[in-house]
Amino acid sequence: MTSSSAAFAVALRDVRFSWPGQSRPVLDIADLSIRPGERVFLSGPSGSGKSTLLGLIAGILRPDCGTIAVNGTALHAMSASARDRFRGAEIGFIFQQFNLVPYLSMIENVLIPCHLSPRRQARARQRASTLRDAAAHLLERLELAPALWERPVTRLSTGQQQRVAAARALIGAPPLLIADEPSSALDADRRDVFLKLLLNECALAGSSLLFVSHDVGLAGAFSTALRLDDLNAAEQGETV
Amino acid sequence: MRRFFYLASLARKSAWNRRGTLALVVLCIALSTLLLLGIERIRGQIRENFVQAVSGVDLVAGARGDSIQLMLYAVFHLGGATNNIGWESARRIAAHRDVAWTIPLSLGDSHKGHPVVATLPDFFDRYRFRAGERVEFTEGRAFDALFDVVIGAEVARKLGYRLGSPLVLSHGGGETLLAEHGDKPFAVTGILAPTGTPVDRALYISLAAMEAIHLDWQGGAPIPGFQVRADQVGKFDLTPKSITALFVGLKSRSRVFALQREIGAWKEEALMGVMPGVAMDRLWRMLDTGERALLLVSALVTLTGLAGLASAILAGLGERRRELAILRSAGARPLDILFLLACEGVLLVFAGIAAGLVCLTLLLLGIGPMLASRYGIVLYFSWPGREEWLLLGGIVAAGFLTSLIPAWRAYRISLSDGLTLST
Numbered sequence: 001m002t003s004s005s006a007a008f009a010v011a012l013r014d015v016r017f018s019w020p021g022q023s024r025p026v027l028d029i030a031d032l033s034i035r036p037g038e039r040v041f042l043s044g045p046s047g048s049g050k051s052t053l054l055g056l057i058a059g060i061l062r063p064d065c066g067t068i069a070v071n072g073t074a075l076h077a078m079s080a081s082a083r084d085r086f087r088g089a090e091i092g093f094i095f096q097q098f099n100l101v102p103y104l105s106m107i108e109n110v111l112i113p114c115h116l117s118p119r120r121q122a123r124a125r126q127r128a129s130t131l132r133d134a135a136a137h138l139l140e141r142l143e144l145a146p147a148l149w150e151r152p153v154t155r156l157s158t159g160q161q162q163r164v165a166a167a168r169a170l171i172g173a174p175p176l177l178i179a180d181e182p183s184s185a186l187d188a189d190r191r192d193v194f195l196k197l198l199l200n201e202c203a204l205a206g207s208s209l210l211f212v213s214h215d216v217g218l219a220g221a222f223s224t225a226l227r228l229d230d231l232n233a234a235e236q237g238e239t240v
Numbered sequence: 241m242r243r244f245f246y247l248a249s250l251a252r253k254s255a256w257n258r259r260g261t262l263a264l265v266v267l268c269i270a271l272s273t274l275l276l277l278g279i280e281r282i283r284g285q286i287r288e289n290f291v292q293a294v295s296g297v298d299l300v301a302g303a304r305g306d307s308i309q310l311m312l313y314a315v316f317h318l319g320g321a322t323n324n325i326g327w328e329s330a331r332r333i334a335a336h337r338d339v340a341w342t343i344p345l346s347l348g349d350s351h352k353g354h355p356v357v358a359t360l361p362d363f364f365d366r367y368r369f370r371a372g373e374r375v376e377f378t379e380g381r382a383f384d385a386l387f388d389v390v391i392g393a394e395v396a397r398k399l400g401y402r403l404g405s406p407l408v409l410s411h412g413g414g415e416t417l418l419a420e421h422g423d424k425p426f427a428v429t430g431i432l433a434p435t436g437t438p439v440d441r442a443l444y445i446s447l448a449a450m451e452a453i454h455l456d457w458q459g460g461a462p463i464p465g466f467q468v469r470a471d472q473v474g475k476f477d478l479t480p481k482s483i484t485a486l487f488v489g490l491k492s493r494s495r496v497f498a499l500q501r502e503i504g505a506w507k508e509e510a511l512m513g514v515m516p517g518v519a520m521d522r523l524w525r526m527l528d529t530g531e532r533a534l535l536l537v538s539a540l541v542t543l544t545g546l547a548g549l550a551s552a553i554l555a556g557l558g559e560r561r562r563e564l565a566i567l568r569s570a571g572a573r574p575l576d577i578l579f580l581l582a583c584e585g586v587l588l589v590f591a592g593i594a595a596g597l598v599c600l601t602l603l604l605l606g607i608g609p610m611l612a613s614r615y616g617i618v619l620y621f622s623w624p625g626r627e628e629w630l631l632l633g634g635i636v637a638a639g640f641l642t643s644l645i646p647a648w649r650a651y652r653i654s655l656s657d658g659l660t661l662s663t
Contacts, residue, residue, distance in 0.1 A: 051659075058569070060658035081573045088571015093659065095569070098562045103257030104250075115246040116571040168570070180659075 009208035010034040015066035028234035044228030059083030088117030092169030099165030110135040120172035138167040159190040173205040251583035268545035269592025296368035304510040314485035317355035324482035358450030380430035390430035394440040448478035553646035585643020
């Protein structure tokens with residue numbers, strides 16, 4: 001591991017990725033760096049390989065070549081299960097929608113990462129006496145009333161569901177938060193509220209944020225705005 | 241370890257969440273369990289009733305021939321009559337130095353399809369079944385007067401006889417009306433408690449009575465022009481000339497082979513001695529194939545139930561891909577997903593088995609007393625025995641293997657989906 005990559009929350013160098021059985025890479029990124037605490041807005045048209053890139057950073061996928069480091073840890077050199085463990089401990093993830101496990105309560109949904117990662121749990125306990133308290137603090141700050149906490153999550157509005165997802169991503173203060181179009185299912189008002197809350201909490205937790213969206217209008221709230229097309233040297237299928 | 245407990249609790253909550261769909265699967269497994277264990281238990285009980293229809297008898301002596309046929313006829317009163325043995329031989333066996341007691345049996349007559357057994361009053365004291373249980377009288381006592389008859393529980397129940405009821409015996413199997421011993425009616429003096437053995441279906445008279453009703457018979461028909469009235473029989477010698485079989489009890493069981501050889505080598509008459517346990521086991525093995533087929537069928541029913549389990553979980557996987565991706569994003573490995581799904585399957589199998597055991601227990605407690613009082617089949621409420629634990633273990637093992645099918649599918653899904661939901 002080089003000292004240069006250790007200074008970054010995310011560092012990709014000369015990364016190439018192609019799907020099995022395909023000769024042409026979908027991603028070819030010479031350099032992508034996110035500094036600790038940086039809030040990065042990443043945009044790109046659908047099919048541009050955004051999800052693939054997130055899969056690589058989250059350690060689900062493995063690059064054909066190149067190096068990927070998250071918080072100074074070289075993911076590309078780790079085994080699949082070590083990457084899974086790393087993701088549980090170091091990365092919070094928010095999906096576009098349907099973020100919640102339907103048979104768990106709101107609190108239980110928030111606590112999933114703590115049960116799957118001892119490190120995440122240990123960090124959550126540093127800030128609150130019990131795990132439940134840790135989840136409760138987050139939910140309160142994300143403006144979810146205690147009356148909702150034990151209710152079936154399937155009855156929540158989309159905006160509420162996304163805030164629960166944010167709480168789950170934030171619990172145990174992972175150094176990196178990845179949000180994959182988290183606000184695209186929300187209307188404009190709710191989207192702004194959600195974004196504000198998310199950015200606040202990231203700042204409080206000291207987490208870097210990689211926010212992927214096609215809604216370029218949101219870019220102003222971030223310290224850095226990147227376009228995947230600018231980063232990715234691979235030829236896209238539709239342009240050939 | 242804590243991770244596995246967490247995943248197991250997720251499996252439980254997930255299954256509970258879909259309880260409407262999965263209840264049917266659990267019901268299927270419960271019924272399979274009920275069937276499998278119920279059949280095994282009844283099979284065991286029937287085997288016990290059968291093999292131990294007579295116990296405490298060391299040898300059954302009869303005319304030389306097929307040992308199975310002798311047992312079928314002498315103990316179960318089934319099949320064709322064997323040759324008789326002379327009374328003289330029976331007396332000599334009874335007088336043998338190793339012999340503690342003997343009970344002569346004479347068969348051949350019947351009453352409305354039920355076999356009539358002529359024997360000594362000792363029979364009721366000596367006869368043992370299962371683990372040495374005795375024959376009990378629910379009413380009355382052993383035969384005493386010449387035309388007294390003791391009837392088994394099933395005879396009393398079916399034909400509605402009570403103490404004092406008059407009845408007439410038929411000669412042989414009683415196929416024709418002509419062959420009735422209508423001139424010498426009997427009266428019921430005793431009714432036996434249900435035993436679950438052939439005793440329930442039989443009627444018991446004294447050897448002398450058997451002799452008396454055949455005084456004026458020869459070769460299976462009344463002698464024309466010769467009739468002995470019931471009040472005249474006392475003038476005749478009613479000692480039997482021959483009997484069907486002789487139950488023999490020894491002073492010491494270790495002499496059984498010696499006596500068996502001795503009886504087989506008898507010069508005066510062609511005899512044989514059969515050890516009931518050995519013959520019954522041989523007989524049971526011949527009948528057991530049917531029982532095993534039944535067990536096989538219920539095993540197939542269990543497999544059907546488990547196939548239902550696999551397909552129910554598989555069918556639910558499609559809408560759970562989101563859930564699997566969420567768990568993956570929070571650090572779950574594909575192997576965790578495999579464990580989660582396998583756990584869910586095994587949990588359902590256990591729920592099914594538990595429900596099946598509860599049903600079986602309720603059923604045994606519910607119909608057990610009825611079976612015991614009517615048929616003498618005692619189905620104990622007891623913890624599963626070794627065989628039953630093996631069956632239960634088999635269900636769990638098969639359930640686990642079946643659960644691996646949807647679990648493996650989920651594993652593949654979580655590998656290929658990763659964090660995205662390909663639509």
